[in-house]
Amino acid sequence: MRVVSDFTKDGIKITLFDWNNKYLLKFEAGGMEQTFKIAALDVTDESDLEELTQGTFFDQVKERFDEMNQSLQKALKNF
Template sequence: MRVVREISKEGIRISLFDWNNKYLLKFDSGMVEQTFKVPAMDVLDEKDLDQLLEGSFFDKVKERFDEMRQSLHIAMENI
């Protein structure tokens, strides 16, 4: 697995990996993370993946993090 790039945006650590003819786009925020796999054949240039770091896709990632944190908090209260 090759690390292509790591950045931080709005408190979210974003890592891009190249692995087995796929790009793995990993978003990490505190105790939760999201990983998306994109076939390398669908990407002409690695910079094309930058579109996933903004706009509605990134907004949905942030919303999902809020939902994940809330779910984890509720689950931990029941332990």
């Protein structure tokens, strides 16, 4: 597995890996993570994947982290 790029945006660590004819796009916030696998054949250039770290897709990733955090906090209250 090769790290293609690694940066932080809006408090979310974003890492792009090249692995087994796939790209793995991993978002990490606190103890949570979301990973998306993208076939290498679906991408013309690695730089195209940077578009997924902006706009609507990235907004949805942030919303999902909020939902995940709320779910976890709710579950922890029940202990």
